[in-house]
Amino acid sequence: MPTENLSGLAQEGARILTICNACRYCEGYCAVFPALERRANFGAADLDYLANLCHNCAECYYACQYAPPHEFAVNVPKTLAEIRARSYQNYAWPAPLAAVFRRNGLVVSLVLVIALAVWIASTKGATASSAQFYQVVSHRAMVAVFGVVSLFVLAALVVGCVRFWRKTGGGAVNLSAMKEALKDGLRLTYLYGGGQGCTYPQERRSLARWWFHHLTFYGFLLCFGATSVAAIYHYGFGWRAPYGYFSLPVALGTLGGFGLLAGPAGLLWLKQRGDAATRDGEQDGMDVAFIALLFSTSATGLLLLALRETPAMPLLLAVHLATVLALFVTLPYGKFVHAIYRLAALVRYALERSQLKGRKLTGQ
Amino acid sequence: MLESAPREFRGGNSRHTRNLRCAHDAPTEFLVDSYPEEEYFSDLLRVTEGETNEELARLAIHESRTCMEWMRGHGVRFQPSLSGTLHLGRSNLFFLGGGKALLNSYYAAAERLGVRIIYSAEVTSLNISHGVFESATVLMRGQPVEIRAKALVAATGGFESNLDWLKEVWGDAADNFLIRGTPYNKGAVLKILLDNGADPVGDPKECHAVAIDARAPKFDGGIVTRLDCLPLGIVVNREGQRFYDEGEDLWPKRYAIWGRLVAQQPGQIAWSIIDSKALGKFIPSVFPAIRGDTIQELAANLGLSADALACTVERFNRAVRPGKFDHERLDECRTCGLSPEKTHWAQRIDSPPFLGYPLRPGITFTYLGVKVDPQARVLPRDGGSPRNIFAAGEIMAGNILGKGYLAGLGMAIGTVFGRVAGKEAAGLAH
Numbered sequence: 078m079p080t081e082n083l084s085g086l087a088q089e090g091a092r093i094l095t096i097c098n099a100c101r102y103c104e105g106y107c108a109v110f111p112a113l114e115r116r117a118n119f120g121a122a123d124l125d126y127l128a129n130l131c132h133n134c135a136e137c138y139y140a141c142q143y144a145p146p147h148e149f150a151v152n153v154p155k156t157l158a159e160i161r162a163r164s165y166q167n168y169a170w171p172a173p174l175a176a177v178f179r180r181n182g183l184v185v186s187l188v189l190v191i192a193l194a195v196w197i198a199s200t201k202g203a204t205a206s207s208a209q210f211y212q213v214v215s216h217r218a219m220v221a222v223f224g225v226v227s228l229f230v231l232a233a234l235v236v237g238c239v240r241f242w243r244k245t246g247g248g249a250v251n252l253s254a255m256k257e258a259l260k261d262g263l264r265l266t267y268l269y270g271g272g273q274g275c276t277y278p279q280e281r282r283s284l285a286r287w288w289f290h291h292l293t294f295y296g297f298l299l300c301f302g303a304t305s306v307a308a309i310y311h312y313g314f315g316w317r318a319p320y321g322y323f324s325l326p327v328a329l330g331t332l333g334g335f336g337l338l339a340g341p342a343g344l345l346w347l348k349q350r351g352d353a354a355t356r357d358g359e360q361d362g363m364d365v366a367f368i369a370l371l372f373s374t375s376a377t378g379l380l381l382l383a384l385r386e387t388p389a390m391p392l393l394l395a396v397h398l399a400t401v402l403a404l405f406v407t408l409p410y411g412k413f414v415h416a417i418y419r420l421a422a423l424v425r426y427a428l429e430r431s432q433l434k435g436r437k438l439t440g441q
Numbered sequence: 442m443l444e445s446a447p448r449e450f451r452g453g454n455s456r457h458t459r460n461l462r463c464a465h466d467a468p469t470e471f472l473v474d475s476y477p478e479e480e481y482f483s484d485l486l487r488v489t490e491g492e493t494n495e496e497l498a499r500l501a502i503h504e505s506r507t508c509m510e511w512m513r514g515h516g517v518r519f520q521p522s523l524s525g526t527l528h529l530g531r532s533n534l535f536f537l538g539g540g541k542a543l544l545n546s547y548y549a550a551a552e553r554l555g556v557r558i559i560y561s562a563e564v565t566s567l568n569i570s571h572g573v574f575e576s577a578t579v580l581m582r583g584q585p586v587e588i589r590a591k592a593l594v595a596a597t598g599g600f601e602s603n604l605d606w607l608k609e610v611w612g613d614a615a616d617n618f619l620i621r622g623t624p625y626n627k628g629a630v631l632k633i634l635l636d637n638g639a640d641p642v643g644d645p646k647e648c649h650a651v652a653i654d655a656r657a658p659k660f661d662g663g664i665v666t667r668l669d670c671l672p673l674g675i676v677v678n679r680e681g682q683r684f685y686d687e688g689e690d691l692w693p694k695r696y697a698i699w700g701r702l703v704a705q706q707p708g709q710i711a712w713s714i715i716d717s718k719a720l721g722k723f724i725p726s727v728f729p730a731i732r733g734d735t736i737q738e739l740a741a742n743l744g745l746s747a748d749a750l751a752c753t754v755e756r757f758n759r760a761v762r763p764g765k766f767d768h769e770r771l772d773e774c775r776t777c778g779l780s781p782e783k784t785h786w787a788q789r790i791d792s793p794p795f796l797g798y799p800l801r802p803g804i805t806f807t808y809l810g811v812k813v814d815p816q817a818r819v820l821p822r823d824g825g826s827p828r829n830i831f832a833a834g835e836i837m838a839g840n841i842l843g844k845g846y847l848a849g850l851g852m853a854i855g856t857v858f859g860r861v862a863g864k865e866a867a868g869l870a871h
Binding site: 095111140141148271 | 541664
């Protein structure tokens, strides 16, 4: 029997999942239901795990014979969304920064963008007219700022992930579980719905979210790839930016940039049309802030590319660098962390499943 | 289409279903092995003890073969049989997400076809002249509205949610019955049809009832209020006495007799008593077990006489013969010298904590309906020829299922005769 004192939200989560565990009709939708069926009670750690396993596709809400106005008032996607948002704060490092999750993400991000823009623009006040980026901001300054920020961000994400893993059961990770989780994550198996998509933003099934998320994620990855190739060019070959329009870094960045425009724009559009019944509206600030930062990163990047031979370049460069920096600084305290915890939850799911298979085979 | 429930509770008891029993000759994507029509029919004969219309039964069984493709064509998706239901993996096709998801697909398909659906529309009377349906009076937003049509398909279920009607049949005991499904199956259309000369079918005093958790809501508790732990312990009544062999047969074959058994006990209540050895061997129930570290403490928490329950458990424990326990098959663990005996899964109740669940009769459906022909036309009692009134689903299931129950058969009858009735009615309308 659970002896821990659960918060009101956790109690509601446990109440609902107990109903799910007795019903089981939704077993075929996603990983959440087989995972909850392996548990007899739902403590805070179980709830954090299941909440991060949930992709908020809402199929189980529309299929639920106990959904409101039924007196059992079962609403799995909304309740798990609320628990998930709380879990981001619980595992944040350093802990005081968890408060960032609670504030309006957009305001925090905008303040950061403006402050950084001012700071970078004032470092040199250069008036370079051709694409000589390093006359505006020195390469050393860029590397120093982004290097320090990246190390901090990486540390914050790793600590959060390790905390989540330990709290939800710990244990060694094996390669096959990791592979399975990555496959489900990179393919977005649980938003794909076997080809029909999911009931987001509305009851009618659609692949829109799957497509827009893919555009966003792979756009982000391509942009990251562009930066990595550029770093190799710089340090490996001594080739300095700016690179030609058809060079590898610019091609990757342009392609990724368009994905990172269309993807976040699409996700925002879907979000506006979402069924309020299945969502936790309190997260809108955090969600929109992340979407807006992703969109501005690619928008300012593409604009900089287009106008790099004009007098607008120094200002655009400052704004772009500031946006990217703001995106990076807020990564561990915003919507981005869903990727970390969801992947960890998928790994745990794959592990549990393989252990269950093993048990069945040995007849224990 | 007139739906008496609001949109959220549309589709009658189908909302609570999860599978459809269908015949098939070879493994399919979601069904293992084969389930021949003959076997299906003999299963039906076994549960109904012959109370079935063979022509209609064979029609339903034969047509069940084509249900999956038809359903899929209307947006329904399927899943492998759910955990805890492996015994149905050969015969029963499970809907992904259960009955409400199935209904969502059907309603969406109907809307795509241009069918207008009016919710919270309760039929209060039918204008039937010489056996011909002419119009229905419908209560919409408190106002009676007359709707004329060339044909009528009644898919309005039984009368299990009509508490007054239940009391007429079962007396005051009915006050203690819980209704597992929709509160909207009030039997209004069934009564109107019978009053207008439709030939009745099915015993008007019979209902399908299982023992569910007594803490379940009066209506609509559905699947989660079931208790599967009865065969793992003993069941006692208000006096703390056992009254039936809890281990008579495998649970899927016996769960449906316990509603009646509990209904026959004083106060229509009973308690399932298990000990900690039973934990993990049954699907968790939605309500927590009532606990006690001793039998006396459990009895006090259940509101039973401590002496009576302790005495019953002690006599039971003494009568348990040694044997190898296996809750998944008919094992050799039984009692000797008790009345009634427990003939399988008899284990001493001796490992605290002791757990108890209160039980009430939970009505699933009633058997009374209207007689139909293979075109799903409602047959007049006077032997006249059927006209433009059709019936589908629970309101006519008694033609085939006169007694007992077979998992997934209600949905098979509903799907097959729903299609037949729809086709025939559409033919008349054109």
